Amino acid sequence: MDIIVTGAAGFIGSNLTQSLLEKGHKVIGIDNLSYGNLRNIKKFGKDKNFQFVKADLKENSTLEGYDAEIIVHLASQKIPRYSSALLTLNENSVLLKNVLGKCIREGCKLVFASTSDIYGKNPDLPYSELSNMVLGPTTVKRWAYAISKIYAEQLIIANNAEFSLQYTIMRFFGSYGPNQNLTWWGGPQSVFIDKALKNEPMDIHGDGLQTRTFTFISDTVQGIEKCMFHPASTNEIFNIAANPDEEITIADLGDKIWKMINGNDSEPKINFIPYNSFGNYEDVHRRVPDISKIKSSLGFKPEFSLTDGLAATIEWQRKLEVKQ
Numbered sequence: 125m126d127i128i129v130t131g132a133a134g135f136i137g138s139n140l141t142q143s144l145l146e147k148g149h150k151v152i153g154i155d156n157l158s159y160g161n162l163r164n165i166k167k168f169g170k171d172k173n174f175q176f177v178k179a180d181l182k183e184n185s186t187l188e189g190y191d192a193e194i195i196v197h198l199a200s201q202k203i204p205r206y207s208s209a210l211l212t213l214n215e216n217s218v219l220l221k222n223v224l225g226k227c228i229r230e231g232c233k234l235v236f237a238s239t240s241d242i243y244g245k246n247p248d249l250p251y252s253e254l255s256n257m258v259l260g261p262t263t264v265k266r267w268a269y270a271i272s273k274i275y276a277e278q279l280i281i282a283n284n285a286e287f288s289l290q291y292t293i294m295r296f297f298g299s300y301g302p303n304q305n306l307t308w309w310g311g312p313q314s315v316f317i318d319k320a321l322k323n324e325p326m327d328i329h330g331d332g333l334q335t336r337t338f339t340f341i342s343d344t345v346q347g348i349e350k351c352m353f354h355p356a357s358t359n360e361i362f363n364i365a366a367n368p369d370e371e372i373t374i375a376d377l378g379d380k381i382w383k384m385i386n387g388n389d390s391e392p393k394i395n396f397i398p399y400n401s402f403g404n405y406e407d408v409h410r411r412v413p414d415i416s417k418i419k420s421s422l423g424f425k426p427e428f429s430l431t432d433g434l435a436a437t438i439e440w441q442r443k444l445e446v447k448q
């Protein structure tokens with residue numbers, strides 16, 4: 125099949141592209157390299173089924189002339205913890221509108237990357253696809269990301285109602301693994317691994333008691349491919365996540381990574397960073413997925429425990445940091 129992956133040089137995009145190429149699909153990968161890295165896609169250079177387009181999706185013309193049956197739209201700004209809420213709101217909406225226009229004009233299916241952040245601080249756990257979105261006040265800029273993705277989901281569903289757009293919406297729960305961005309942009313794993321390898325203190329935001337349910341990238345990619353190709357995925361929304369019993373506090377995640385790298389007897393070095401150092405910030409206290417819909421409808425089955433996923437990620441990052 126001919127597939128366009130936006131954000132192909134990023135973390136999820138590069139892992140998805142690799143898996144699609146291995147299965148014999150043709151991939152056109154588009155990325156402006158604002159957060160992606162050529163290192164992630166270098167190995168596909170000789171594959172005749174891969175074409176890389178370095179371009180900005182803010183330009184409507186970027187997508188012109190490329191044919192595809194499916195567009196997986198991953199390119200996005202994320203939580204503006206260290207960046208601009210305005211950029212997140214503007215860019216996420218412009219990019220989606222350009223991709224939507226192409227899908228409607230040319231009849232391609234849109235497979236869209238949404239986020240578990242849209243459940244916000246809903247206290248009713250676990251989060252199913254029909255759970256409520258409970259966000260904080262608009263004066264807290266972190267919600268700009270969730271709002272941009274909620275708007276995106278509504279826009280997609282409205283375009284389905286009016287123009288018969290074919291879509292699948294995926295809500296990812298904290299994915300990690302090889303090719304992850306090595307800054308906070310890539311989530312806590314990469315920065316904790318980096319500090320533990322260097323025997324330097326790990327920064328934990330807030331008190332570290334906030335929990336997440338992290339998903340190893342191979343399981344995220346398995347879920348994306350189910351959302352792309354399974355007939356029952358059309359015009360549906362799916363959580364893509366690890367098993368809910370993998371929920372862990374951020375402090376325990378730091379402790380686990382530290383001990384996997386420096387040994388069980390080693391005491392982690394930790395700096396607690398108060399939330400107010402990011403301005404008016406608000407965190408989500410617990411985040412637990414309900415993955416029963418994607419399991420029963422699409423046959424998704426997460427295969428990696430946190431321990432196994434972290435072991436593979438640490439090995440990848442250790443090799444990368446030795447090279448640098």
Ligand SMILES: NC(=O)c1ccc[n+]([C@@H]2O[C@H](COP(=O)([O-])OP(=O)(O)OC[C@H]3O[C@@H](n4cnc5c(N)ncnc54)[C@H](O)[C@@H]3O)[C@@H](O)[C@H]2O)c1
Pocket residue numbers: 130131132133134135136137154155156157158159160161179180181182197198199200201202215219237238239240295296297298299300305311
């Ligand atoms: N990684 C996660 O755990 C996670 C969780 C929830 C949702 N998501 C969503 O999944 C998607 C992919 O996330 P990721 O972690 O791979 O992020 P990433 O930043 O590694 O990848 C996104 C890619 O998009 C590219 N990009 C950004 N703006 C662009 C533009 N204007 N034109 C062209 N390319 C552009 C970046 O250079 C980057 O390579 C995003 O939509 C994100 O919101 C990710």
